Amino acid sequence: MPDAAARERALKEAEQACLRRGAQLTPLRRQVLDLVLQSEAPVGAYALLDRLKADRPGAAPPTVYRALDFLLEHGLIHKVERLNAFIGCADAGHGHAHDHGHPHQFLICGTCGATAEIADHAVSHAIESAARRAGFVLAVATVEIEGKCARCAAA
Template identity: 80%
Template sequence: MAEVATRETALKEAEAVCTRRGAVLTPLRRQVLELVLRAEAPVGAYALLDQLKAMRPGAAPPTVYRALDFLLEQGLIHKVERLNAYIGCNESGHGHSHDHHHPHQFLICRTCGATMEIADPAVTHAIEAAARRVGFVLAEATVEIEGTCARCAEA
């Protein structure tokens, strides 16, 4: 029950974030966001499409990809490149000063696939410093770290 309440809170925050930015969280975009938030692990676009077709029989790949692009642009979800899948953003709607494009890192379990978003400023600062040393101007950084989650390590 708490998970449903948390998801509803996240959806309300997403609506508020979009409204503040002058963007519209349409019913379709909201449905795709809810599917991403419901997923127990990062979820791929075609898996989302399969779920969406149960609610919208005419849904096609461009439908999902346009919704995902919007949600990414608004910082409500992230793409985990290694998995070619999407995950809800832990930071969305929290009023963070870095707006919706914030530095983040993903911890990906090689055993169970669990993925956790973290936003460790020390990692971000180290990457920025390394980039500056070689004259590289950093625009955006996502770090994906593979290993073993605590649950799998205990097993």
């Protein structure tokens, strides 16, 4: 979990990125993003809803899903499909949007659930190349790799 100062910097960068795109990081969207950033592992929508209800008792699932859709669209978070959960984008605010303007892969610890985003261009190029050879036109490629994080592997 990033410390409060790092999260605040990330939130300010996210706000600036949204403004550059003509979008607004509303207080609710900002709060949902902060909750995602606070999580040590990818967090599900209903866990976010439970945390959000502490400050917004009337919050309902559509509230969270709309905020998550916005954050995804603007490249501020990623969805880890295998876990049906969300993680802050390690490269948020650097000009890409939901079109995944940067390569990303996720390393998921099967023991503790910790998830790290990496951006290995060689992996992305290999996938694109293999898809092209198969006559496949690639739109989006998200690679999710399960194993053990360094901490769990050392234990």
